[in-house]
Amino acid sequence: LRLVAELRDAIERREIKLLYQPIFSTVDGSPVAVESLARWDHAERGAISPAVFVPLAEESGLIAGLGLLVLDETCRQLAEWDRLMGWAAPARANVNVSALQLDANLPPQVSAALERHGLTPSRISIEITESALMKDPDSAREILHELRDLGVELAIDDFGTGYSSLAYLRHLPVNCLKVDRSFVAELAHGHTEIASAVIALARSLNLSTVAEGVETPEQAAELTRLGATYLQGFSLSQPLTGGHAAAWFAAQG
Ligand code: G
Ligand code: G
Ligand code: MN
Ligand code: NA
Numbered sequence: 001l002r003l004v005a006e007l008r009d010a011i012e013r014r015e016i017k018l019l020y021q022p023i024f025s026t027v028d029g030s031p032v033a034v035e036s037l038a039r040w041d042h043a044e045r046g047a048i049s050p051a052v053f054v055p056l057a058e059e060s061g062l063i064a065g066l067g068l069l070v071l072d073e074t075c076r077q078l079a080e081w082d083r084l085m086g087w088a089a090p091a092r093a094n095v096n097v098s099a100l101q102l103d104a105n106l107p108p109q110v111s112a113a114l115e116r117h118g119l120t121p122s123r124i125s126i127e128i129t130e131s132a133l134m135k136d137p138d139s140a141r142e143i144l145h146e147l148r149d150l151g152v153e154l155a156i157d158d159f160g161t162g163y164s165s166l167a168y169l170r171h172l173p174v175n176c177l178k179v180d181r182s183f184v185a186e187l188a189h190g191h192t193e194i195a196s197a198v199i200a201l202a203r204s205l206n207l208s209t210v211a212e213g214v215e216t217p218e219q220a221a222e223l224t225r226l227g228a229t230y231l232q233g234f235s236l237s238q239p240l241t242g243g244h245a246a247a248w249f250a251a252q253g
Helices: 002-012 050-059 063-088 106-116 130-135 137-150 166-170 181-189 193-204 217-226 242-252
Strands: 016-025 031-042 046-048 092-097 124-129 153-159 176-179 208-211
Touching: 002 031, 002 050, 002 063, 016 063, 016 242, 031 050, 031 063, 031 242, 050 063, 063 092, 063 106, 063 124, 063 242, 092 153, 106 124, 106 137, 124 130, 124 137, 130 137, 130 153, 137 153, 176 181, 176 193, 181 193, 181 217, 193 208, 193 217
Parallel strands: 031 092, 092 124, 124 153, 153 176, 176 208
Antiparallel strands: 016 031, 031 046
16 A cells, blocks of 8 residues: 555656667668666665556556656657657657556547657557457457557557457557567477467568567577567667667667
8 A cells, every 4th residue: 555655656756767678670680669668666665567566556546647657758758869869769669558548548648648749640659468458349449440540550569368369350450469478488499389370460461570578599580580570678688778778779870
């Protein structure tokens, strides 16, 4: 309960910080996008994982405020990178959205954040987990269509771990499937079947793919061979602070 009160304060004071993990093209190895990842560095308790505080925010009614903070801060950072680096800035930032944020407020909130910072909608990709989509598939589909109509990109996160039917997937206006890192980890044990099938499915639906959790050069090579569009993971880059990402992207350009 104390932690909930502290989380409320941390959100209000904008003490939840974002790190940005680069996402790389398999065509030429260049970094093209980032995923923004929330971090809470608690004064006494140390680092608290989003795997802990996002569910806590969901249970305590704080997720709306946290979601707004993450959206606004990501847009603010993109606009700052544009000013600092021009064309070398990341083309896009992926923002994670909780199942509870998937309501009628989300499209206007995204639109307002983009406008506040003077960004075109295609600079943002909204990541929604497969399980969040399946909570209320009809309502989710409607909200995704509204987001697409704005011009933002849409990605299904942790793809392959939920139970969405392929028939349902075909009617979602998404741009990208993120291959869950469990299927990338399996590559090390000679199991290419699921990663290969997800990439092939995405290609047949004209969707791009981001392979997540790439931890070795061997995995990167195998995923490139299988036809993944983008790679993300510790072997390519850790999540970076906004300042480090600026220096890092400028150096790549
Ligand atoms: O970055 P890390 O691996 O610690 O993240 C753990 C989990 O928290 C992941 O499932 C990730 O998607 C989620 N997460 C990270 N940042 C955010 C955020 O800003 N919003 C939401 N809803 N989830 C996030
Ligand atoms: O669920 P989601 O895909 O949004 O989770 C993103 C999380 O994955 C981030 O919190 C990040 O810290 C973590 N992550 C990023 N790269 C790797 C990696 O190579 N291996 C593992 N195990 N986790 C990673
Ligand atoms: Mn994600
Ligand atoms: Na994921």
